[in-house]
Amino acid sequence: MSFAKFFSTFALSSPGWYYMWAIMACGIFNIATVIERIIYIYGRSNINAVLFMTEIRKLVSGGDFKKAIALCKSAGVRALPHVVLAALVEAERKEIVDFRAVQNAVDEATLEVIPKLTARTGYLAMVANVATLLGLMGTIYGLILTFDAVAAGGAGTSKLLAQGIAIAMFTTLFGLMVAIPSIVLYSTVNTKAMSIIDDIDEHSVKLIHLLTGNR
Numbered sequence: 001m002s003f004a005k006f007f008s009t010f011a012l013s014s015p016g017w018y019y020m021w022a023i024m025a026c027g028i029f030n031i032a033t034v035i036e037r038i039i040y041i042y043g044r045s046n047i048n049a050v051l052f053m054t055e056i057r058k059l060v061s062g063g064d065f066k067k068a069i070a071l072c073k074s075a076g077v078r079a080l081p082h083v084v085l086a087a088l089v090e091a092e093r094k095e096i097v098d099f100r101a102v103q104n105a106v107d108e109a110t111l112e113v114i115p116k117l118t119a120r121t122g123y124l125a126m127v128a129n130v131a132t133l134l135g136l137m138g139t140i141y142g143l144i145l146t147f148d149a150v151a152a153g154g155a156g157t158s159k160l161l162a163q164g165i166a167i168a169m170f171t172t173l174f175g176l177m178v179a180i181p182s183i184v185l186y187s188t189v190n191t192k193a194m195s196i197i198d199d200i201d202e203h204s205v206k207l208i209h210l211l212t213g214n215r
Contacts, residue, residue, distance in 0.1 A: 099212045
């Protein structure tokens with residue numbers, strides 16, 4: 001593939017330039033979204049759930065709620081510690097732990113966390129589809145130009161044919177170049193977010209049982 005020819009399709013003199021730039025906009029949007037999601041999910045929300053909850057259970061079993069709460073606060077804005085903190089604060093303030101009160105605190109904290117974990121992730125899949133469809137539109141447009149050149153005939157027909165076919169192929173190629181990584185990244189980010197949510201569901205239930213049976 002001639003890279004010079006590929007990049008020439010972005011020139012405003014190229015008949016299909018708007019398709020190429022539209023696909024480029026999709027790619028830039030997805031890159032920005034992926035960077036933001038990776039920072040939030042992998043950096044700010046992720047934690048080793050097994051090690052964290054092992055320490056929490058040890059402290060709760062020993063009745064040291066203050067240290068358990070301090071451990072949750074030291075984790076910052078991470079998802080699982082945020083939910084665990086809500087349960088511990090609710091349990092620590094009462095002499096007899098009310099199952100329903102702790103459950104409500106966990107549910108409220110979970111509802112705060114989940115939308116932040118899943119926010120904007122769906123855009124990655126949507127924009128991947130849009131990039132593919134834009135590439136298809138560019139293909140159809142290039143074929144229309146090709147058929148028009150064949151119908152018109154005369155001098156310069158071969159050049160117009162080559163131009164139309166180039167537009168058709170390059171827009172399809174570029175659409176797939178944006179769409180395929182976007183789908184892979186969507187699956188990766190979404191799987192990690194769902195993994196964190198599963199950890200929250202599992203360990204919050206175990207913690208509630210521990211709290212309500214411990215005091």
